[in-house]
Amino acid sequence: xxxxxxxxxxxxxxxxxxxxxxxxxxxxxxxxxxxxxxxxxxxxxxxxxxxxxxxxxxxxxxxxxxxxxxxxxxxxxxxxxxxxxxxxxxxxxxxxxxxxxxxxxxxxxxxxxxxxxxxxxxxxxxxxxxxxxxxxxxxxxxxxxxxxxxxxxxxxxxxxxxxxxxxxxxxxxxxxxxxxxxxxxxxxxxxxxxxxxxxxxxxxxxxxxxxxxxxxxxxxxxxxxxxxxxxxxxxxxxxxxxxxxxxxxxxxxxxxxxxxxxxxxxxxxxxxxxxxxxxxxxxxxxxxxxxxxxxxxxxxxxxxxxxxxxxxxxxxxxxxxxxxxxxxxxxxxxxxxxxxxxxxxxxxxxxxxxxxxxxxxxxxxxxxxxxxxxxxxxxxxxxxxxxxxxx
Amino acid sequence: xxxxxxxxxxxxxxxxxxxxxxxxxxxxxxxxxxxxxxxxxxxxxxxxxxxxxxxxxxxxxxxxxxxxxxxxxxxxxxxxxxxxxxxxxxxxxxxxxxxxxxxxxxxxxxxxxxxxxxxxxxxxxxxxxxxxxxxxxxxxxxxxxxxxxxxxxxxxxxxxxxxxxxxxxxxxxxxxxxxxxxxxxxxxxxxxxxxxxxxxxxxxxxxxxxxxxxxxxxxxxxxxxxxxxxxxxxxxxxxxxxxxxxxxxxxxxxxxxxxxxxxxxxxxxxxxxxxxxxxxxxxxxxxxxxxxxxxxxxxxxxxxxxxxxxxxxxxxxxxxxxxxxxxxxxxxxxxxxxxxxxxxxxxxxxxxxxxxxxxxxxxxxxxxxxxxxxxxxxxxxxxxxxxxxxxxxxxxxxxxxxxxxxxxxxxxxxxxxx
Numbered sequence: 166x167x168x169x170x171x172x173x174x175x176x177x178x179x180x181x182x183x184x185x186x187x188x189x190x191x192x193x194x195x196x197x198x199x200x201x202x203x204x205x206x207x208x209x210x211x212x213x214x215x216x217x218x219x220x221x222x223x224x225x226x227x228x229x230x231x232x233x234x235x236x237x238x239x240x241x242x243x244x245x246x247x248x249x250x251x252x253x254x255x256x257x258x259x260x261x262x263x264x265x266x267x268x269x270x271x272x273x274x275x276x277x278x279x280x281x282x283x284x285x286x287x288x289x290x291x292x293x294x295x296x297x298x299x300x301x302x303x304x305x306x307x308x309x310x311x312x313x314x315x316x317x318x319x320x321x322x323x324x325x326x327x328x329x330x331x332x333x334x335x336x337x338x339x340x341x342x343x344x345x346x347x348x349x350x351x352x353x354x355x356x357x358x359x360x361x362x363x364x365x366x367x368x369x370x371x372x373x374x375x376x377x378x379x380x381x382x383x384x385x386x387x388x389x390x391x392x393x394x395x396x397x398x399x400x401x402x403x404x405x406x407x408x409x410x411x412x413x414x415x416x417x418x419x420x421x422x423x424x425x426x427x428x429x430x431x432x433x434x435x436x437x438x439x440x441x442x443x444x445x446x447x448x449x450x451x452x453x454x455x456x457x458x459x460x461x462x463x464x465x466x467x468x469x470x471x472x473x474x475x476x477x478x479x480x481x482x483x484x485x486x487x488x489x490x491x492x493x494x495x496x497x498x499x500x501x502x503x504x505x506x507x508x509x510x511x512x513x514x515x516x517x518x519x520x521x522x523x524x525x526x527x528x529x530x531x532x533x534x535x536x537x538x539x540x541x542x543x544x545x546x547x548x549x550x551x552x553x554x555x556x
Numbered sequence: 557x558x559x560x561x562x563x564x565x566x567x568x569x570x571x572x573x574x575x576x577x578x579x580x581x582x583x584x585x586x587x588x589x590x591x592x593x594x595x596x597x598x599x600x601x602x603x604x605x606x607x608x609x610x611x612x613x614x615x616x617x618x619x620x621x622x623x624x625x626x627x628x629x630x631x632x633x634x635x636x637x638x639x640x641x642x643x644x645x646x647x648x649x650x651x652x653x654x655x656x657x658x659x660x661x662x663x664x665x666x667x668x669x670x671x672x673x674x675x676x677x678x679x680x681x682x683x684x685x686x687x688x689x690x691x692x693x694x695x696x697x698x699x700x701x702x703x704x705x706x707x708x709x710x711x712x713x714x715x716x717x718x719x720x721x722x723x724x725x726x727x728x729x730x731x732x733x734x735x736x737x738x739x740x741x742x743x744x745x746x747x748x749x750x751x752x753x754x755x756x757x758x759x760x761x762x763x764x765x766x767x768x769x770x771x772x773x774x775x776x777x778x779x780x781x782x783x784x785x786x787x788x789x790x791x792x793x794x795x796x797x798x799x800x801x802x803x804x805x806x807x808x809x810x811x812x813x814x815x816x817x818x819x820x821x822x823x824x825x826x827x828x829x830x831x832x833x834x835x836x837x838x839x840x841x842x843x844x845x846x847x848x849x850x851x852x853x854x855x856x857x858x859x860x861x862x863x864x865x866x867x868x869x870x871x872x873x874x875x876x877x878x879x880x881x882x883x884x885x886x887x888x889x890x891x892x893x894x895x896x897x898x899x900x901x902x903x904x905x906x907x908x909x910x911x912x913x914x915x916x917x918x919x920x921x922x923x924x925x926x927x928x929x930x931x932x933x934x935x936x937x938x939x940x941x942x943x944x945x946x947x948x949x950x951x952x953x954x955x956x957x958x959x960x961x962x963x964x965x966x967x968x969x970x971x972x973x974x
Contacts (some may be wrong), residue, residue: 533702
């Protein structure tokens with residue numbers, strides 16, 4: 166009886182909606198990546214272990230493009246107000262990743278197509294290791310570079326009030342913010358004038374410093390008091406763009422797969438590789454097409470995370486997201502496109518919830534726990550169907 | 557007459573092998589100056605080389621035991637490092653806390669720990685295997701992969717086991733001969749299993765599960781037994797690792813260790829015990845060999861970007877050409893053509909490097925050869941898979957008859973058609 170109460174006692178329920186929103190955004194990225202895994206698996210029955218590395222290379226391509234556009238280290242351009250650089254980076258990442266994906270398919274996977282599946286799998290692991298460790302030689306990685314935030318003109322955040330805050334407390338918060346800012350500015354001006362550091366202030370500066378700290382404390386108290394009265398979800402503009410773009414790309418993908426001749430051919434190939442070839446479908450062309458789409462989705466995801474979240478890039482950048490996206494694809498039923506999206510979203514939400522519950526060191530394990538649980542109950546994944554073997 | 561001769565040869569070879577291992581132990585730990593002749597042999601005379609020997613032995617055990625699951629029973633398991641880890645942590649923790657329990661010390665204690673690690677991993681193998689072996693092919697692979705990760709993350713978060721820092725295992729036993737003895741026992745068990753009626757169901761399950769079930773094979777039981785035996789050996793190897801190194805941490809058992817063990821199995825030829833053994837020795841030695849590549853004067857060999865790019869390009873082109881020849885129907889000069897491609901790739905590498913050196917940025921040497929060992933490892937893996945997907949040994953085992961067969965094929969007797 167008391168066990169569930171104990172379990173939920175330490176949880177911060179008012180922040181749950183905020184965490185769910187964060188989880189959706191993370192899940193959208195996983196879904197973009199999972200689509201690449203699931204499509205390649207659907208067509209070739211091959212787990213493309215190098216997909217995470219394509220994602221990593223996409224992030225690096227975005228980085229190099231931003232450098233080429235003048236946001237490089239040393240000669241940093243000022244913050245822009247137009248999204249031109251972002252669009253160029255996005256296109257460069259998608260095109261670059263598509264090219265890389267096709268090259269991997271042509272030179273590593275196609276020669277292995279008639280071989281046993283485990284041999285192709287080892288080749289995929291080899292390609293993945295080659296890209297990772299090759300990256301440690303040829304890509305800038307120490308210190309890990311990140312894409313300058315000046316590239317991004319959308320830096321604010323959107324506040325969505327679910328329960329509005331108490332107006333009087335909010336007004337008090339804003340007033341105190343102004344006082345706090347003024348005190349801070351006065352103290353900073355003093356530091357500038359005398360050339361002293363913040364921790365070595367001489368006697369005339371001490372009252373100023375104490376005033377700045379006191380007003381800051383008062384502001385934070387007022388802010389917490391105001392926040393406790395209402396429920397507001399803060400969505401960073403970058404997160405909103407990631408989610409919106411992901412949904413847009415997935416809609417585009419499902420249009421391509423469902424309503425174009427190439428998409429129909431793709432579905433045919435994934436249903437039965439050999440019969441599709443007999444029916445006059447150019448199978449190689451369809452496989453290349455699949456790799457183009459899957460890899461460019463990964464490129465778009467990589468560019469958006471690297472730009473809007475500003476994560477430092479290392480050659481192992483794609484390892485963990487790749488693994489989780491792969492798990493997401495299996496969770497939803499590998500080879501199944503809506504399943505990949507569902508699995509990705511579930512994976513993202515589950516991960517943020519684990520972090521929210523205070524077990525952040527288990528965030529990488531939860532993916533597999535869910536996966537094993539689902540596979541034991543539904544061996545084909547959530548939306549997939551397990552094949553019955555016939556003799 | 558013939559039977560006892562074979563028996564004698566076997567006994568003598570075991571005695572020679574074990575005493576060689578004892579000799580390795582003795583020399584490496586007493587740092588005795590050995591005669592000049594022995595320096596040219598591969599006998600290790602320092603800590604570093606004896607460590608490579610020990611790890612090679614552990615990897616042989618791991619690869620051969622995974623081969624039982626993957627190659628012989630055909631169940632695609634990728635989480636072998638998890639069982640290795642369970643054995644290592646169980647034995648390490650017990651040894652740290654209860655050393656000397658029931659008056660056991662020294663070798664008997666180590667043997668007890670080995671058995672304990674093996675049993676622990678075997679139980680884990682049973683617990684994981686029973687439900688997940690209902691899955692097939694890739695799904696089983698994913699579940700075992702996930703299980704491996706879960707074990708690693710849990711160990712990382714348990715403070716009693718040292719968490720992310722790792723566990724210091726206090727009595728250290730550096731007994732290479734025991735490691736190799738374990739490898740030997742593992743090989744013997746797998747080989748003898750295949751020679752008996754108990755082993756045939758394993759092969760039957762690999763070839764066709766449905767047909768095997770129709771023939772009265774208890775498919776689930778066979779799979780679970782293979783899983784338990786495989787993981788038991790991995791756990792015993794883990795226990796020896798913990799006591800050999802004296803320090804283990806979760807990073808020692810990361811996912812790429814599982815991949816490397818899997819690679820050894822596939823590279824050697826899935827299902828071939830000889831192949832797994834040879835590949836395990838080769839792959840544990842290769843990165844270490846590459847780490848130690850030096851110039852003639854003993855300084856570290858430095859490579860330029862141009863040389864690496866040229867090598868990668870030339871390898872790619874060479875492999876593509878060789879594959880073209882191998883895919884065609886056999887013709888008279890096929891092996892000559894393949895050799896020509898190898899040599900051509902070498903020349904091509906020099907030409908490309910000369911061209912690339914025109915750009916000064918690429919020709920400045922700044923990468924130590926040891927740093928690119930993982931790249932070379934990956935390239936080797938891809939190249940072998942492209943040119944010989946069935947692995948080095950295929951399904952074959954090393955035997956006199958096999959050597960004789962190859963000899964006959966290479967040098968056919970005149971007048972006898974092949």
